[in-house]
Amino acid sequence: MKKFDSLSILVFIRSWGITTLLAMLLIFFSIWAAPVxxxxxxxxxxxxxAAIPAIFAAxxxxxxYSGALDLSVPGTAALSSVVMAIMIGAGIDTVPAIGVALVxxxxxxxxxxxxxxxxxNPLAVTIGTLSITSGIAAIxxxxxxxxxxxxxxxxxxxxxxxxxxxxxxxxAFIYIIGTIFLTKTRGGVRFLAAGGNPEALxxxxxxxxxxxxxxxxxSGLIAAIGGVMNSAYTAQATPGAPTSVLxxxxxxxxxxxxxxxxxxxxxxxxWVGSMVVTVIGSGLLIKNxxxxxxxxxxxxxxxxxxxxxxxxxxxxxKQAVSKSTVSAHKEAKKAEVK
Amino acid sequence: xxxxTFKKVLVGVATAALALSTTVPAQAADQPVVAFSPxxxxxxxxxxxxxxxxxxxxxxxxxxxxxxxxxxxxxxxxKNLEAxxxxxxxxxxxxxxxxxxxxxxxxxxxAQRKGIVAIVNGTPADYGFSGKQRGITFSAIDYATMGTKxxxxxxxxxxxxxxxxxxVILGANPAGTVGKKEMEAAFLAAFKKAAPKAKIVATIAxxxxxxKAQTAIRTALQAHPKAxxxxxxxxxxxxxxxxxxxxxxxxxxxxxxxxxxxxNDEILAAQKSGxxxxxxxxxxxxxxxxxxxxxxxxxxxxxxxxxxxxxxxxVFTN
Numbered sequence: 001m002k003k004f005d006s007l008s009i010l011v012f013i014r015s016w017g018i019t020t021l022l023a024m025l026l027i028f029f030s031i032w033a034a035p036v037x038x039x040x041x042x043x044x045x046x047x048x049x050a051a052i053p054a055i056f057a058a059x060x061x062x063x064x065y066s067g068a069l070d071l072s073v074p075g076t077a078a079l080s081s082v083v084m085a086i087m088i089g090a091g092i093d094t095v096p097a098i099g100v101a102l103v104x105x106x107x108x109x110x111x112x113x114x115x116x117x118x119x120x121n122p123l124a125v126t127i128g129t130l131s132i133t134s135g136i137a138a139i140x141x142x143x144x145x146x147x148x149x150x151x152x153x154x155x156x157x158x159x160x161x162x163x164x165x166x167x168x169x170x171x172a173f174i175y176i177i178g179t180i181f182l183t184k185t186r187g188g189v190r191f192l193a194a195g196g197n198p199e200a201l202x203x204x205x206x207x208x209x210x211x212x213x214x215x216x217x218x219s220g221l222i223a224a225i226g227g228v229m230n231s232a233y234t235a236q237a238t239p240g241a242p243t244s245v246l247x248x249x250x251x252x253x254x255x256x257x258x259x260x261x262x263x264x265x266x267x268x269x270x271w272v273g274s275m276v277v278t279v280i281g282s283g284l285l286i287k288n289x290x291x292x293x294x295x296x297x298x299x300x301x302x303x304x305x306x307x308x309x310x311x312x313x314x315x316x317x318k319q320a321v322s323k324s325t326v327s328a329h330k331e332a333k334k335a336e337v338k
Numbered sequence: 339x340x341x342x343t344f345k346k347v348l349v350g351v352a353t354a355a356l357a358l359s360t361t362v363p364a365q366a367a368d369q370p371v372v373a374f375s376p377x378x379x380x381x382x383x384x385x386x387x388x389x390x391x392x393x394x395x396x397x398x399x400x401x402x403x404x405x406x407x408x409x410x411x412x413x414x415x416x417k418n419l420e421a422x423x424x425x426x427x428x429x430x431x432x433x434x435x436x437x438x439x440x441x442x443x444x445x446x447x448x449a450q451r452k453g454i455v456a457i458v459n460g461t462p463a464d465y466g467f468s469g470k471q472r473g474i475t476f477s478a479i480d481y482a483t484m485g486t487k488x489x490x491x492x493x494x495x496x497x498x499x500x501x502x503x504x505x506v507i508l509g510a511n512p513a514g515t516v517g518k519k520e521m522e523a524a525f526l527a528a529f530k531k532a533a534p535k536a537k538i539v540a541t542i543a544x545x546x547x548x549x550k551a552q553t554a555i556r557t558a559l560q561a562h563p564k565a566x567x568x569x570x571x572x573x574x575x576x577x578x579x580x581x582x583x584x585x586x587x588x589x590x591x592x593x594x595x596x597x598x599x600x601x602n603d604e605i606l607a608a609q610k611s612g613x614x615x616x617x618x619x620x621x622x623x624x625x626x627x628x629x630x631x632x633x634x635x636x637x638x639x640x641x642x643x644x645x646x647x648x649x650x651x652x653v654f655t656n
Contacts, residue, residue, distance in 0.1 A: 036561045045556065049556070049557065143385035144382045144385065144386070145604070147604050235581055236604070281554075285540075285557045285558060285561070286560070286561040288540050288541065290543075
């Protein structure tokens with residue numbers, strides 16, 4: 001039987017901490033908020049409720065992987081969704097309208113990336129883009145929400161398939177494709193390296209800028225998907241950039257342990273982070289606890305998760321160093337004996 | 339574009355700007371400039387209100403400008419208004435406080451000293467005054483009436499649909515909303531009177547985010563599958579409720595009772611089609627007329643005492 005030492009336990013906690021937390025929360029609320037919370041029906045609702053925050057979290061994560069925090073996500077979502085709504089309102093079919101929304105997202109992401117590559121600060125650039133895109137969305141709609149013919153999107157945002165809300169399938173698609181790209185392709189490995197250690201990538205003859213550009217483009221594309229899904233879910237497109245999604249997305253990303261400076265992180269854990277936030281909100285709501293508690297508990301959890309990540313990371317490094325020192329001593333002694 | 343051509347364009351733009359700036363004082367002298375400063379320039383209803391103010395103001399000889407966005411921040415609103423006052427850009431303004439009205443007290447006093455008039459939402463007490471003030475008109479929303487009308491609407495709906503003993507999910511305003519206490523207390527009193535046997539099974543705070551309201555209401559419906567009624571305090575919350583009931587397959591014209599405060603086109607259309615039973619709408623059109631006429635009078639004579647106005651409430655019921 002394999003003997004667990006303290007290092008392997010610490011590594012396990014670092015790798016599975018957020019997932020363990022989600023499992024504990026699910027068990028806790030299933031008992032405390034019984035009989036409603038622990039049902040299959042409620043679990044499928046949780047998957048649906050976490051879907052839109054998870055999409056925005058993925059958009060933020062894609063930017064963060066490549067080493068840049070993309071704050072233009074809400075603006076991209078707002079602009080692409082209102083353009084889609086205008087097209088749908090004009091009688092254009094939903095699929096081409098969605099296609100145009102996604103192209104807008106890609107274009108905005110590409111524009112962010114190209115500007116940042118000139119040497120400007122990514123935070124400042126993406127804040128600027130947030131203002132520009134929100135402003136354009138407000139100008140073309142005169143600041144008013146669009147709801148004409150938006151019921152055509154019910155299949156995408158308000159319908160259950162196999163008992164699971166439709167937005168979950170979009171999330172599953174994004175996260176599966178994203179995870180395969182990041183973990184199973186050479187491009188994915190380089191993409192992560194572009195954020196974590198661009199210099200090393202450059203020295204190995206790979207153009208890191210291409211991968212940073214890809215990060216912004218993917219962030220823009222996923223933000224546009226988020227905008228489309230938000231409109232499909234609410235049956236309207238609002239020109240006001242949903243800035244609260246930034247907070248929700250950042251919370252999920254931070255809970256996942258993804259380094260905001262880029263280079264490492266797991267996309268499935270970002271989804272788990274979104275689920276954690278959703279489960280807390282849902283459990284407290286079912287128990288009819290004041291919603292303000294959700295905000296405070298989520299904030300406390302975020303700080304605890306970051307602190308845990310920090311200290312466990314340090315402890316792992318310390319243990320690994322002492323372990324390698326011990327084994328080096330042993331090797332040296334063996335050599336001396338010989 | 340060559341450097342010489344670019345220089346020419348710059349000179350041209352500068353000359354045009356100079357020409358425009360020399361014409362502005364003449365125009366301002368003919369037509370007093372007044373500003374509109376709501377809590378946010380991004381709320382659809384308030385954008386509509388600004389356009390109404392702009393249009394009707396022009397017909398009354400007032401040039402209406404939009405103050406920079408307060409974005410729900412009382413300090414930003416105060417700073418923006420004071421900049422307009424100090425720079426002598428306006429003769430008056432109409433504001434809807436972005437937070438605690440008392441933040442604007444010193445701004446109002448500064449304006450009074452400079453002979454600049456104002457219409458502000460709330461009562462004199464909200465701004466630390468008592469009674470009528472020189473150059474300031476107070477326009478108070480009757481929150482209690484709004485709450486009463488919605489509470490009555492919900493109760494009547496349940497009784498009409500033979501659901502008098504039904505389970506109800508109560509909507510609440512987010513913490514810090516102006517008038518929250520008055521609206522919600524009046525709602526409860528009127529609702530309990532109209533449908534005394536109805537049972538409130540959950541309370542959900544919903545603000546101006548449709549998606550969040552929708553998610554919360556659908557979760558509450560999961561916890562309380564027999565619930566048939568919800569009251570939204572904003573269009574966003576009401577729309578979220580409609581979507582939540584529909585997506586949970588719990589909407590039935592025979593039993594569901596949704597009432598809402600606000601009244602944008604979409605919600606009024608839902609009320610007409612029977613999806614929403616009752617809508618209590620603040621009659622901003624009526625308020626607009628009385629406010630513009632009052633502002634015009636005050637601009638003409640800033641030394642006069644302002645008025646105490648009340649925003650009417652219009653109710654649309656099936």
